[in-house]
Amino acid sequence: MLDVLKQEIRLYGVGAxxxxxxxxxxxxISARYNDKVLITSSGSANGYLxxxxxxxxxxxxxxxxxxxxxSTEKYLHLEFYxxxxxxxxxxxxxxxxxxxxxxxxxxxxxxxxxxxxxxFGQIPLAEYAIPGSQELVxxxxxxFDDYDVVLLANHGVIVGGKTVQDxxxxxxxxxxxxxxxxxxxxxxxxxxxxxxxVKKIYSLR
Numbered sequence: 001m002l003d004v005l006k007q008e009i010r011l012y013g014v015g016a017x018x019x020x021x022x023x024x025x026x027x028x029i030s031a032r033y034n035d036k037v038l039i040t041s042s043g044s045a046n047g048y049l050x051x052x053x054x055x056x057x058x059x060x061x062x063x064x065x066x067x068x069x070x071s072t073e074k075y076l077h078l079e080f081y082x083x084x085x086x087x088x089x090x091x092x093x094x095x096x097x098x099x100x101x102x103x104x105x106x107x108x109x110x111x112x113x114x115x116x117x118x119x120f121g122q123i124p125l126a127e128y129a130i131p132g133s134q135e136l137v138x139x140x141x142x143x144f145d146d147y148d149v150v151l152l153a154n155h156g157v158i159v160g161g162k163t164v165q166d167x168x169x170x171x172x173x174x175x176x177x178x179x180x181x182x183x184x185x186x187x188x189x190x191x192x193x194x195x196x197x198v199k200k201i202y203s204l205r
Contacts, residue, residue, distance in 0.1 A: 019175075
């Protein structure tokens with residue numbers, strides 16, 4: 001099972017890398033493994049992961065197996081898992097369109113797409129804090145109860161899903177949403193769905 005999970009993370013890491021969601025050695029990926037967490041190591045490149053780039057940690061952040069240090073964002077991942085038993089995989093990346101909104105301090109709240117409303121509702125913005133810090137965990141974790149996707153100001157985005165594939169697909173959809181919003185700015189702005197239509201979509205969730 002652990003080897004299968006490693007293979008999944010590597011597969012979708014390549015996908016994220018090929019789409020430019022995780023340039024260079026930026027970002028990190030993890031997956032829940034029973035009462036432990038499999039996470040990418042510090043300095044690894046998500047688009048070119050090897051098995052040795054994945055390490056196993058406990059919920060206190062202690063290294064259990066692996067020869068390299070776990071990602072510096074491990075506590076951000078762990079807090080997401082602690083708050084959400086339904087979340088089993090997490091991507092933290094610096095994809096260009098979502099990171100553009102994060103860097104502009106603009107949450108994604110425009111109701112323009114039934115798919116986005118159904119999947120996310122909205123994508124909030126967490127205040128800036130130094131990457132890898134407890135302050136970042138504290139400022140971001142308050143959104144985890146209600147949201148699967150959270151922008152990190154001047155930093156990037158974190159996405160949780162039921163599986164590695166689910167988390168990746170949510171990232172893909174959220175990045176496309178951000179891109180669409182930016183494109184609408186060149187066309188005079190997006191046309192927002194009426195409130196009654198938004199309520200109908202929410203009723204389907």
